[in-house]
Amino acid sequence: MNGAGLGAAHTSSGAAILDVIRAAGTISRVELTRVTGLTAATVSTVVRRLIDDGLVVEAGRAESTGGKPRMLLQLEPTARYAVGVHLDHAGITYVVANLGGAVVARWRRPGAGADDPRDVVARIAAEIATTVDRIGVDPARLVGVGVVSPGPIASGTGMTLTPPVMQHWADFPLAEAIEDAVGLPVLLDNDATAAAVGEYWSGGIGTGTACAALYMGTGIGAGIVVDGTVFRGRSSNAGEVGHVCVDLDGPRCWCGGRGCVEAFAGPAAVVAHAAQVGLTLPGRTVSEDFATLARAAARGDAAPMAILRESAEYVAVAAHTLANLLDLDTVVLTGPAFALAGSLYLPVVQERLAAGFFARGAHAVHVRISAHASEAAAVGGAALVLQSELAPRQQGMRVVLGESGAVPVAGSGVA
């Protein structure tokens, strides 16, 4: 595989026009001229190239409003595909998504565990090749692979903030290794940011919104997308809402803080709380025990319900803090924990924001559960690739994990 790229879309006017067509659904050349501010001649030339490259098709004429009806253009969703890979020690989730934002394949395999990173990369390359072949996607239409890996990534220093269970990955050139093995460009990002881009790309949030994807996996984090642009901060570590203090006298957190949201509300805290009150949880992992608790709460068992309710109160504070600091109008609950128990968390978060969001006199904050909560990070990985091809300002970080002199800090904020 060699990476199709987007052909004509690789000029800035091409990318801009393609993004407008994608957002509009269908649109005429005349409207494109108006919306983009480009000349009619440029629009005509670029659209011709996009059609030649198969990225755009003519979709029939608009209803006439007097005069000759205008030919409408639309994206050809099957023209390009990207692969998203969510790499975690407990499991690897894969998706294949097309240019239209639809997920055409999703599957899950055992995680990286303690395996040698080179073996894991070889498995990933084999998985992608096999599935792309099986579902009949032309490899020439694949744009790249978005890998969502544990850790924020320190793009400036090449240093990674790797969770303890994946310390042996800290010095591994992940992007480079997967690029070599798969033969496609690779982008890396963290789970919460990827999930936010995935929501935007798959139409879950509109272009004019200020949105945070509140991601709960092992920990709690947030990805922020405002007006279609990812907010990354100085070093792409924005959104670390799991490490916001909600109790100055709270317990010491591994991050160096005290009384962090994650320590009260994260899955590990929920499971520990359940053990404290004497509930029997037979799982081998926090994820399995959290799932057991979520199922019991959904059945109406009082003790698990109370424990998850308490976690939800803290998650609601996290959402409230995000909304007040970023002036959000949308919060999307996503990630595996909300895929399991989102319906228990949703009303608590909604209630808190309705009553307490600071600028509620100006607008409400809408809260909902992602349509892709269980595989949001992998969907986001694919979206990062497609988005970076179309709108370069959105691009993920093309860095190599811990390339040199990596000095991992204890643990990670990965959600």
Added chain:
Amino acid sequence: MNGAGLGAAHTSSGAAILDVIRAAGTISRVELTRVTGLTAATVSTVVRRLIDDGLVVEAGRAESTGGKPRMLLQLEPTARYAVGVHLDHAGITYVVANLGGAVVARWRRPGAGADDPRDVVARIAAEIATTVDRIGVDPARLVGVGVVSPGPIASGTGMTLTPPVMQHWADFPLAEAIEDAVGLPVLLDNDATAAAVGEYWSGGIGTGTACAALYMGTGIGAGIVVDGTVFRGRSSNAGEVGHVCVDLDGPRCWCGGRGCVEAFAGPAAVVAHAAQVGLTLPGRTVSEDFATLARAAARGDAAPMAILRESAEYVAVAAHTLANLLDLDTVVLTGPAFALAGSLYLPVVQERLAAGFFARGAHAVHVRISAHASEAAAVGGAALVLQSELAPRQQGMRVVLGESGAVPVAGSGVA
């Protein structure tokens, strides 16, 4: 006065070139071509117009590196001025700043109090006219007035979130009235956002930084500037860090929340705490009493020091929360309360961020006190006007306060 505008800078290439010259200090036409990506012919034409308009001057030749030495260009700081007005019930602060970011006049007058808004506007217009005349600024060089008023302002609905003491301003078309009275364009914004723009404009923060101006006046708020762009969120109400929860069981706050930072750390809380422990504070206002406490603490009095230390712990949490969510590299303490007591707060905030900032493995967060802490909001008002002329993406909100159907919510988050 009629508002000079910036002449040639009012084209997008003119604004871009002027902003690059401002940031560079001195720069040649060749370097401008390289930095802006414009053609040499465009740079040459635009620079000629900027020189004709008096905005840019030639400042001598660079040292030769072989070949003919290049003529250097620099901003003419006295070419344009803007007025900043910080309107508060307790006092009105004025500044006049020039295009180079220097404050050339600053003065303070009694506040709006319970006066009729029309009388206050007439006073403001007279103050500006008198001082501009006295300091010898050519009125033709005035670009506009930036008014920083108790806000936030709901631009979408025209609704204001007015503090109780200024409820009679809620339906008053403030911007329009000042425009009519002064004869200059008016921009409105809130204090913390204006302060952040002022820091950026006056060179307090660089272009490549992610910075929050943590503003403590009556309350606590933050303005956010990342890569030279103000982060406003959905409705320009971003940065409400005073209403971040730090204690789920804390006291109910007027904002609808519980356990807000402001309720523990704001000047009113500090003064109330001092009264509780039996300190005698003879001031008529919270500001006066806070100043008395700050002076006593600076002298080393134990009880005031302990009370301000506790406030500082909460302010440090607010700074930490901002830094973790926005991935900041710079926090500037500003506003009247930090002008008085900043040196007591600074080490506490620095210590907390050094030990607990989440991405400290990637970069540090620098904390310092603003050089304009006492009049930061007014300086920011002037900066908003100059900045909006040069870089339209930065512009303040040209809205009329509570134009119609205003439904003020209880109180305000104004800092």
